[in-house]
Amino acid sequence: MSPRHEHDGDEYDLARPAIATEELTKQYGDTVAVSDLDIAISQGTVYGFLGPNGAGKTTTIEMLTTLLSPTAGKAHVMGVPVTNRERVKQHIGYLPHEPPVYETFTAREQLAYAADIRNLDVSTSDERIDQLLERIGLLDAAGDRIATYSQGMRRKVGLVQALLHEPDVAFLDEPTSGLDPRASRTVIDLVTEQVRQGTTVFLSSHILSVVEELADTVGVLYEGELVAEDSPTELVDRTESEDGQGTLEEAFLEITTDREHV
Numbered sequence: 001m002s003p004r005h006e007h008d009g010d011e012y013d014l015a016r017p018a019i020a021t022e023e024l025t026k027q028y029g030d031t032v033a034v035s036d037l038d039i040a041i042s043q044g045t046v047y048g049f050l051g052p053n054g055a056g057k058t059t060t061i062e063m064l065t066t067l068l069s070p071t072a073g074k075a076h077v078m079g080v081p082v083t084n085r086e087r088v089k090q091h092i093g094y095l096p097h098e099p100p101v102y103e104t105f106t107a108r109e110q111l112a113y114a115a116d117i118r119n120l121d122v123s124t125s126d127e128r129i130d131q132l133l134e135r136i137g138l139l140d141a142a143g144d145r146i147a148t149y150s151q152g153m154r155r156k157v158g159l160v161q162a163l164l165h166e167p168d169v170a171f172l173d174e175p176t177s178g179l180d181p182r183a184s185r186t187v188i189d190l191v192t193e194q195v196r197q198g199t200t201v202f203l204s205s206h207i208l209s210v211v212e213e214l215a216d217t218v219g220v221l222y223e224g225e226l227v228a229e230d231s232p233t234e235l236v237d238r239t240e241s242e243d244g245q246g247t248l249e250e251a252f253l254e255i256t257t258d259r260e261h262v
């Protein structure tokens, strides 16, 4: 029998994918934003989701996080269909493009509020909030109002909010955008640590060096279709490079340029 994972009463077979979609499709009027998407992401791995602007990444994430209803097809997160919003929400954390924070709250108030919504135990969550704030270099500013924060500081609060409850699956949209190199490194290390502890990460980013470092598998979306999916190494190896030292950026450019000429 394969091992099982338990979370808020949902028992889950560890051999099953954390995220699985079948012909997942979203149409806005005549625009097909996501078309027949089939993905299966193993638990405890990082899936790098790439694509040019307008490829359909945010639409996909919003369907997987239950914020948007698919037009057709199916999607499951930790075995729960995305049509079951309340149960999916128990398994996930989400850092969207614009982190949902209250300007008038301090970071500590915002995170305590997020912990309360999640019904986390106050004493353990206060401790975890402080640990994460320290880790991410925000402890000194934790008592200041978010209205006074820079974009990078808001991103950090959003990231802590997404990881606070140790979700089974974390959807991270540009977790390092706007962060200085040291802060980016801290975020990469924090994400790596969460994955080691079993979290599955769905990572969408245009910062390809970060994706290359973190992702076990990379999927490239182009005009709503998954046009490539492989490990970063395999994708890079496929790219012709004169010096034989390809990068994920080169691979991405080649994959998406090829498409423009099809």
Ligand SMILES: Nc1ncnc2c1ncn2[C@@H]1O[C@H](COP(=O)(O)OP(=O)(O)OP(=O)(O)O)[C@@H](O)[C@H]1O
Pocket: 028, 031, 032, 033, 051, 052, 053, 054, 055, 056, 057, 058, 059, 060
């Ligand atoms: N609410 C909406 N109504 C109509 N069309 C939309 C809506 N949201 C997105 N679209 C369209 O769906 C397509 C996919 O958009 P989406 O935001 O998912 O792309 P993306 O890959 O996240 O882009 P980016 O990298 O720029 O954030 C685009 O053609 C976009 O114009």
